[in-house]
Amino acid sequence: MRAGCVALALLVPGVLAAQAGGAFPHARHASLFTSCLECHAGIPAGDSARAFPAASDCLVCHDGAAEKRVDWTPKAARGGGVLVFSHPAHAKRAGKEATCETCHAAGPGAMNVARATPEKCLSCHAHQATAHKAQGNNCATCHRSGRVRVHQAGFARSHGAAAATEALTCAGCHARRFCADCHAGERNARRYHPANFASRHAPEAYSRDVACSGCHSTEAFCRDCHRQTGLAAKTGSRSTRYHNAQPRWLLQHGRAARQELSTCASCHQQSYCMACHSDAGWRVSPHGPTFDAARMHRRNPTLCVRCHLKDPLAGK
């Protein structure tokens, strides 16, 4: 649990640091402006140079005398985002069906604004499929694909928490089968693994950068291939000398197994290990000092009699 404590120690300052800073306080300036276009004149025209006010505009008030000086620089024109959206096209309808507030009003009051959300889009553009994330919706209607770097580097291996908590709604951009492309057992539509992965995947399997079993059946996928390629025994005995680089392998294998047991299971069947580690075999106990027999027995008593001829905890 040391890792857990370290994790929390990292988390707290991270959250605090993430809270720092902030966007332009629109509401605090509500009395100064009567129209969004006073600062964002370029948006309806598609002129990115005038999409945000110049820093010198702030200095009119924030000159260090009347108001404290502020350090603010205009945002860079975003463009090329993940949405197929045109401010100018929508602005043509301004005054008829849509205004800035239609999408950006966060509540009552002048300059109480926020970023537009997908729900705002759907208030005018309704899916016939009745749901934003319904499978089969044509994502390209609203979402752009291609060379847009939306996620941070390494997101492919770190997206678990974001997906599990729906901090990012994956289906908001990706069709639902996008998950199945990687998590359904075989490489199919997406190139999740790099080229020649069959030759280079062993270190990934050992270090569990991503768990193989998250997508593949260890038995039916990994073991099946390892058997056919001579890495694993096709019968009860070893067919090759995979561990030949380890001359003292018999004495070392216990530590290797404890450290990365899932790689053992990617070649060996249970019966192979039971030849030594069972009552029917050499009765070498595989249980480590941390093994809680009673706890496991409570969850599944039939598991014990796989190796023990009699239930060792019967009646206890």
Place this chain on the structure above:
Amino acid sequence: MTRRLLAVLLSVLPALAAGQGVRVSGVSSAQLVELRPLVVDSAGVERSGALVNAAPFLQDFTLAAWGLAQGLSFHANARVRTQLASDGLVYPGANDRFDLLDAYAELERSWGRARLGRQWVMGGLGAYDFDGASLVLRRGRLSAEGWGGRALAAGLFESHTSAELAAVESRPPDQDGYVAGGRVRLRPGPRSTMTLQYQRVLVADRSGLYSERAAFDASHQANGAVVDLALAYDFAGAAWNEVRARLGTAKLSGVGYSVEVRHSRPFFELWTIWGAFAPVGFDEARATVDWRPRATAVSFGLHGGYRRYGESNAGLDLRTNGWRAGADASWFGEGALSLSGSYDVDIGFGASRSDGRARVRWTSPSGATIGVEGSALQNIYEFRLGTGRVFGAAVDGAVSLSSDVRFVCDAGVYRHARSNGALGPDWTQRRASARLEWTLGRDPGVVRGKAP
């Protein structure tokens, strides 16, 4: 059971056709895979055997039908496999000709969502497939979800007692499993969310459990920074399978970084004996740095990590730590050209590797792409299977034939240059694949007007 589900699927097709919209998309993919199985010769020396190959063909179908009633839709994913050719190698799973990945009816309304049929639960415990029902109830920032039904073996889309599992395991489970689980998701703020999940898989005759686990995930974003926490606990083994905390930032002044600490211990269902072998986990610290100079199309990245395994109390001296490091760079031109390259080293107790790659990619104005990649790979240190380096060259391309049809292909050659007189396996191989992505049917898309 798969046949029964397929029969249900076929029986509802007429009803689906009567709906307002049906959309079917598919991915047809074929591969050519060459491998050299290991053999032990009469002198007891491990060598590469004759080259064998396989040509697996996968056909995925995805179906969505809607318009049957407000919020009601039907979804299905199916996969058909076969081998176009085989020369001594059967691609894993190729004998399992049909998989129904999911097939369910869904009712989506503002109060929540209900699903009935074969479906997935994706969450902090990974992906679980089952035949059953699930219900999500939403109220403000809180949502609660429950699910239950017949569990399927992980990554297999078959029951625990299926022939597919028995074919590769001499002691397969003799009972099916039933899954029951739930989770609560809370959004304390617009950029914070957390999920607590609990799930157990019961043996069909209720004599015990195949698994009992819980997970907690949390994420907070602010000002371009994101903090993630992920915990997964195994009640049967009384062990944390995953403890992970990660802080990442968007690029500040062109520099972005992430730091992560992690504890990882493998999880095994209780139909195997592996959990009783008292596996230990490892603790790992990782960091990444990305730098993209302003107003340039160039980006650079560095990453590194160090892991240490727990005390195993077994066996003799064996490496108990590992590390990895790497660097990458890429350049996206104003036009259609991009260049990228990377180098990575991963040193561990079980397998170690050093490899680099460089890639050029060109995109036409119509969106068609073609890429060329060169690579070099070396497996080093423990458990190594070869000596020398594997050099590779590969090409890939993609072209959209219409708005609903896209063709993608790639091919690569990998040549094993062995060190002076080295014996052992030969990793010289070839690979190729071709894929056709297509869509038929109506486009639900968007229409003007209020949501129904």
